[in-house]
Amino acid sequence: MFIHWALKEIHLKIVYYGAGMSGKTENLRYIHSRIDPALKGDMVMLKTNEDRTIFFDFLQLEVGNIDGKKPKFNLYTVPGQIQYAQTRRVVLNGVDGIVFVADSRKDMMDANLETLLDLEKHLIAGGKTLENFPWVLQYNKRDVPDAESIAEMETKLNFFGVPSFEAIATTGEGVFPTLKAVIKKVVGHVQSQLEGAQRMRA
Amino acid sequence: MNENTGAGALDTVLSKGQFDRIFSCLADLAAKLRLMAVLLVDGSGRILAQKIGDGWKDTRLEGLAALAAGSYSASNEIARLLGESARFRMVLHEGERRNLFVCSVTQDFHLAVVFESGTAVGMIRLFTKRAVEQLVPVLSERTAPEQDLGKMFDRNFETLLGEELDRSLTDGRSGNRGRS
Ligand SMILES: Nc1nc2c(ncn2[C@@H]2O[C@H](COP(=O)(O)OP(=O)(O)OP(=O)(O)O)[C@@H](O)[C@H]2O)c(=O)[nH]1
Ligand SMILES: [Mg+2]
Numbered sequence: 001m002f003i004h005w006a007l008k009e010i011h012l013k014i015v016y017y018g019a020g021m022s023g024k025t026e027n028l029r030y031i032h033s034r035i036d037p038a039l040k041g042d043m044v045m046l047k048t049n050e051d052r053t054i055f056f057d058f059l060q061l062e063v064g065n066i067d068g069k070k071p072k073f074n075l076y077t078v079p080g081q082i083q084y085a086q087t088r089r090v091v092l093n094g095v096d097g098i099v100f101v102a103d104s105r106k107d108m109m110d111a112n113l114e115t116l117l118d119l120e121k122h123l124i125a126g127g128k129t130l131e132n133f134p135w136v137l138q139y140n141k142r143d144v145p146d147a148e149s150i151a152e153m154e155t156k157l158n159f160f161g162v163p164s165f166e167a168i169a170t171t172g173e174g175v176f177p178t179l180k181a182v183i184k185k186v187v188g189h190v191q192s193q194l195e196g197a198q199r200m201r202a
Numbered sequence: 203m204n205e206n207t208g209a210g211a212l213d214t215v216l217s218k219g220q221f222d223r224i225f226s227c228l229a230d231l232a233a234k235l236r237l238m239a240v241l242l243v244d245g246s247g248r249i250l251a252q253k254i255g256d257g258w259k260d261t262r263l264e265g266l267a268a269l270a271a272g273s274y275s276a277s278n279e280i281a282r283l284l285g286e287s288a289r290f291r292m293v294l295h296e297g298e299r300r301n302l303f304v305c306s307v308t309q310d311f312h313l314a315v316v317f318e319s320g321t322a323v324g325m326i327r328l329f330t331k332r333a334v335e336q337l338v339p340v341l342s343e344r345t346a347p348e349q350d351l352g353k354m355f356d357r358n359f360e361t362l363l364g365e366e367l368d369r370s371l372t373d374g375r376s377g378n379r380g381r382s
Contacts, residue, residue: 002214002248003354006221010354011248034373044265046272055276058247058268063370066362069354074248074268090275094246172373180367187363190355198352 001096001190012186013074013094014179017119018101019111020052020080023140026169027101028057028077031179034172035061053079056091073183080115092122097186098135099178101169102157104147109156116157130160134185137164138178143171214310216250223340228253231315231333235326238300238316239263242337245310247271258316270314274304294323305330307337 002011016024025045032043039062046055057077062070078088100119102112120130139153150166158164163181167174216224228240232253241252247268254263278289292305296319303315303326313330 002216002244002250004216004221004250006216006218013246013248030373031371036370039370041262042265044268046269055272056268058265060264060268061371063363063366066366067359069359071363074246074264076268086279087276090272090279093275094244094248173375176371176373176375180371183367184360184364187355187360191357191360194352194355 002094007070008068009070009072011072011074012096012183013076014097014099014182014186015092015095016075016077016099016101017088017092017115018080018140019103019108019115020082022080022101022103022108022112022115023167023169024077024080024101025051025053025057027099027138027140027167027175027178028059028075030169030172030175031061031075032059034176039063052081053077054084055079055087075179085118088118089122089125092126096134097182097189098133099138099182100135100157101138101140102153104139104141104153105144106146106148109148109153112153112157134182134189136162136178136182136185138167138174139164140167140169140174142166142173143168214244214248214250217343220340220343221251224251224337225253227333227336227340231329235315235317235321235329238318239266239314240316241267241270241314242307243267243271243312243314245271245275245312250311266316267314270302270304271312274306274312292327303327303330305334307334308341311337311341313337 004011016027018024028043032040041060044058046053046057048054059075061073061075076091078091098119100116123129123133137158139150141147154164163185165174165178165181167178169175224242228242228251231237232240232255237255238258239252239254241263242250244250247270249263249267252263274293277293281290289306292303295302299319301317301319303317303323304312306312313334315326315330317326
C-alpha cells in the first residue's frame with residue numbers, strides 16, 4: 001500500500017494469481033472493457049505470440065472521490081506457466097491483496113493446488129501466510145462441460161474459508177463481484193491491523 | 203526494491219513535505235536536462251512524483267511506470283542469475299528519438315527518465331546521480347504511518363468505499379454468486 005498525502009491518494013496493489021490458462025488475463029481484459037474510460041488507464045499486456053502472459057498485465061483503476069480521498073487500484077496478473085516462477089516473485093512485490101483464479105476443468109485440480117502452494121511459498125518468503133493475508137478465490141470457467149463441482153473445489157482449495165466466486169471471465173460473469181470482494185478484504189485487513197495496533201498501545 | 207512480497211498494510215506513506223521536496227528535485231532535473239519526463243516510482247511501479255516536460259501529451263504515465271519498474275526488477279533478477287553480487291547500476295532503453303533510463307534511488311525506489319536522443323547519456327547519469335543523493339535522505343525519513351493510516355481508513359471510509367465500488371465497478375449484472 002502506498003499513501004500519498006499531498007495528492008490524498010491511496011494505492012492498493014491487487015494481483016491475480018493462478019495456474020496457466022486459468023483466466024487471469026481474461027479477468028483484466030473484461031474489467032478494462034467495461035469500466036468508464038475516465039476511471040481507468042491504459043492496459044499493459046506483456047505476452048508471448050501465443051497470448052500467454054510472459055511478465056504481467058497491468059491496469060490502473062480509480063473510483064470517485066471518497067471523503068476527499070482518492071483510492072487507486074493497481075491490478076496485475078502473473079504469468080501462470082511453471083517456468084515463470086521468478087517473474088511471479090517480482091510481480092508479487094508490494095502486493096496488498098490477491099485474487100486466486102482457479103480453473104474449473106477437472107484435469108486442472110492438481111495444477112490449481114500446486115499453484116496455491118506456490119503462492120503460499122512466495123507469501124512465506126515475505127513473512128505472510130494464506131491465513132493472515134487478504135485474498136479471495138474465483139472458480140473460473142464455470143461454462144466448461146467437464147467443470148468440477150463447486151463443493152469439490154471448495155474442499156480442495158478453500159481450506160481457510162475465504163470469500164469465493166463462480167465466474168466465466170470470457171463473458172464477465174463473476175468478474176466484478178470478485179474484484180469488489182478483494183478490495184473490501186484489503187481495506188478490512190488494514191482496519192483490523194490498525195485496531196490491533198491501537199489495542200497494543202492501550 | 204523490496205525483496206519480500208510487501209510489508210503488507212503498513213507500507214509507504216509519503217507526507218506532503220516529502221512530496222514537495224521530491225517534486226522540486228524532479229522539476230530541477232527536468233529543467234536542467236530538458237527531459238521529456240521524469241518519474242520517481244516504487245518497486246511495484248507506483249508513481250510517487252512525476253514531472254512531465256513540454257511536448258509530452260500523455261499525462262497518464264502509470265503504464266510506463268509499471269513497465270519501467272518491471273524492467274528494472276527483471277534486470278536485477280538477471281544480475282542475480284549471472285552471479286552479480288550487486289544489481290545493475292542502470293537500465294537504458296535506446297530508441298531512435300527517445301530513450302528511457304532507469305536507476306535505483308534506494309532499495310525500494312527508482313528514477314525513470316525519458317529523454318530525447320540528442321542528450322548525452324553521460325549527462326543524464328551525472329545529474330541523476332546528484333538528484334539521487336538529494337532524494338535518498340528525503341525518502342528515508344520515517345513518517346508515523348499508523349496515525350496517518352487511521353486518518354485515511356476510518357469506518358466512514360470503508361462504508362463510502364463500498365458504495366462507490368458498487369457505483370463504479372459495475373457492468374449491469376446483478377447476479378453475485380459469491381459465498382463468504
Ligand atoms: N470457456 C472459458 N474459457 C475461458 C474463460 N476464461 C478464460 N478462458 C480462456 O482461457 C484461455 C486462457 O485465458 P487467459 O486469461 O489468457 O489465461 P491466463 O490465466 O492469463 O494464462 P497465463 O497468462 O498463461 O498465466 C483463453 O483462451 C481464454 O479465452 C472462461 O471462463 N470460460
Ligand atoms: Mg495471462
